[in-house]
Amino acid sequence: MSGLLGYRGPSAKILTDAGATIGDILEVESDGEKFSGTLVPRYEHDDDRHIVIKLKNGYNIGISVERISKVVRVAKGEAPKFVAPLKVATKGLPRVSILGTGGTIASRVDYRTGAVRPATTSEELYSLFPELSEIASISPEIVMSVYSENLEPSHWETIAKRVSEVVADGASGVILTMGTDTMGYTAAALSFALKGLPVPLFIVGSQRSSDRPSSDAFLNLVGAATMAVQADLSGVYVVMHADSSDERLAVHLGTRVRKNHTSARDAFESMGVEPVAYWSRQGTQVNAREPPPPRGKAGGFSAKPRFDPRVALVEFFPSMPTLYLSAILESGARGVVFEGTGLGHINGKNIETVRKFLAEGGLAFMTSQCLWGRVDLNVYDTGRDLLNAGVVPLEDMLPETALAKLMWALANTRSGDETKALMRENVVGEVTTRTVQRR
């Protein structure tokens, strides 16, 4: 806690003149009143004309710089002491690796200053989730710290490699924590990169921030950790709340999961299939009709963690100009995944644009912005024209999954034909052959 975080201009000046930094106890005189409290940081997008102090009763208030007659630094600030009580796991428990990439699954709050800090060490995690100490020996580590919307395919590579390493080291299961925004994309990407993973990889996050007592993070993490140790399954899954209650978690296949709500706990849904399993404190209920692959032997697995980022995902819209599409395709893309309308259509005027792209060695694939249902380019003229132009339909693959898959396929094949064949192949359950689930 140092410096003048967030304060600029007049607000910074009045503090600097008083020799004050964040965390110091100040006495501020304003229009005949005296306010005493701790100086706390200011958000960078707020104006530069107020200073914020935390009163003794815990409340923050903003005081206008213009109304301040005097600022006195009464005492130096103390650095917050985040001392965790040591809670050690019961010996001999299976090891679960928790890889953090940026989303906060566990937070600690310094109520003295209002600062929220991620809990990162195993001691911190054990003290926040005491039940974990009886389930697993957890090894948390921070692989990276990125908002999930800023993730790049190179990050997926790093994550895949690290997962591979910890599995080789003997982890019974791996948990990946990340921001939920692009969790669907990451889940798909890792499903391909880690095909054949002999243990489960559960991707978890929190829709409601983990600093609050009501956070969904708690159940998500405890459920994932329990399954990482106990459940007989392998592969890449997203584990999040199944509904608004803190009762059940849904285990979603990484290639068929999508974030379908901006904020709700049960934002993640399996699309076109049922979740692979449900978890509750009473146990894990596996989908009997299509059980997931069991754990495999540790040896013999090798990841294919490479991705080629030069892929465009284009959501078609009526009137989409040819210049718009050609600009995208000429920006260096090797392949394009279309989110067409209905059974997989784009407007007629752009078919030539696509044909040109393909003639120059590009690859084009079709999914649907309807999200549910299967594309079929044989039914209407437009579809047939697209087929004729060389567009490859991708059955009922999700657009986001197709994007990740194409990036992966391009990096792991050596010719356009090989790429197309791999895209058509059902690698990790990303397509279904029978449309049984309507929604």
Place this chain on the structure above:
Amino acid sequence: MEKAPGGRAALPFDPVSSQLRVGLEIHQQLATGTKLFCQCPVVKSEELPLSFERRLRPTQSELGKIDPAAVFEFNKGRVNLYKWNPESSCMVDADEEPPHPPSKDAIETALLVGEMLGSRAVDEVHVMRKIVIDGSNTSGFQRTAIIALGGTLTVDGFKVGVQTITVEEDSSRVLKEGAQAREYALDRQGVPLVEIALDHVVGYPERVEEIALSLGRLLRSTGRVARGQGTIRQDLNVSVLGGQVVEVKGVQKLNLIAKVVRYEATREMGLVRIAEEIKKRGIAEVECRAHDAMSTMKKTASPVVKRIVQKGGAVTCVSVSGFAGLLGLEPFPGIRLGKELAEIARTNGLGGVIHSDEFAKQGVTEEESVSLRALSGSDSRAGLVLVAGETRERVETVASLVMERLRMAPTGVVGETRAATDEGETRYQRPRPGAARMYPETDIPEIVVTEEWRQSLKSMLPVPWKERVAGYSKKYSLSEEAALQLYDSDNAKLFEELASKLNLEPSVIESILVEVPVRLSREGVDESKLNPEALTSVLVAIDTGRFAKEAAVDVLRAIGKGEARDVEEAASKLGLSGMNDEELSEIIDVVLKRNKKLLHEKGDRAFSVLMGEVMKLARGKVDGKKVSKLLTQAVEKSS
């Protein structure tokens, strides 16, 4: 020098020398029309068809310690069930969506109140998250913001300092409290409240009540606060001898405040006396132990324990060295350490406890008592507390809480949170939370209180309530008491409406709208049935001569008791109908004839007798004034 206001039953000790301090906090619902952080309407839902379940986790403070109140709640392994109706709750309330920016109306009302109290408004409002872990807020925190600091409330010349004025969201309503689960109604969560915290004053019970009354009147004068049952709640922070402060939450009825202050002050002084007794016995540190007493109590005849034994539950005996006689000691009537322990047990799902000072009364034999002492290795000077319940886990939790409480007995008053009861007493609710755990609500940007906004408040200042009361008195020829009663009632606006519309005396309207409902509620009548519609129709009936005002009380009583659905039904059930002048004259003639002799002998002094007889025969169908007029005329004519 503070003047002690005259009051009802006095405290059994002097509030000044015992340093009885009471800090009043008022929570008043605002009439913004929508909730504070979303656009849901403020509606109390009759039906709550949907639900979801949540568990709240304790959060960790910066020192690595978990807040004791939070651990307390979590330890109960509690599930919170929230029932809701889409008409009154949305995803913001369910903690499924970030909050919307706060209602400007609400902030403005708080600023206005601050202006009226001479407080200093903050220049920038920061909404905070205040951790509340008992389940009453779905997110585990309450959103709250300070709007103004300082100021003074003057009550009959007596000045009380204002500490803070905050705007905050109300919590969910408790529907059911079970051992493992608590049920809440989500409709109330998010309703905007203004909280005014006053400096503590010397705790003369009637004075505290007077202060609350005055502050309530000030708030209502803004015309921007909600009216009706449950829209204002009072919390009292009570301490004696500079000791621990006890938070008493939820005094709903204003006229219970004095009673609650008296009870709580007495309870606290009682604990102090008990602590003194403990000291006298030379006990510095309380030694207590717990032992499994199932085998000892297996064959007991004591009804409560017997039932537990039969159900296969658990019985633990807590022994406390040197406490014989202290558990049942009553420094003041009804105040005992044993009662405190029983409340702790009850809050944790057990029926209560049985302590050695009441063994005989509870059917625990001398033999069993001896065996228990042997079991726990304690002598006859020790106190024993039996904790029995259906599950071992629950019993052990309560036993350890009992021991914890006993260990605190030498300190006298324990700082805790208690709930006010409808009888004006207080009950243990939970441990007092640590210092308010608050951190910024980062989903909501700060709100700047500009110079312009502050200046505009000056033109919004309402007529001071005292002036308005005087105004009622003058305009409607009401007594001061009636005018005040009118101002305090929820029907003041209706009164003004009807006073201009109907052809009745304002005092009559006031009586029906205000005084009669209060009277009937004291009889136990359901006040909620005497709603504005019912009251208005009664007044209209009187106005049109349907029946006399004297009959109105009976009509309202019938409606309030549920014997009649509306005025028409009540009137016909009671056999009321209007009476015209002809019929009345007939009755008067009959009465005069009957009393010719009396009239002749007593003259004017017989008048009241005659009135009484006529009224009896008229059976409430006529207005007394009219009777008086016609009777006077008839009497004059006959003489």
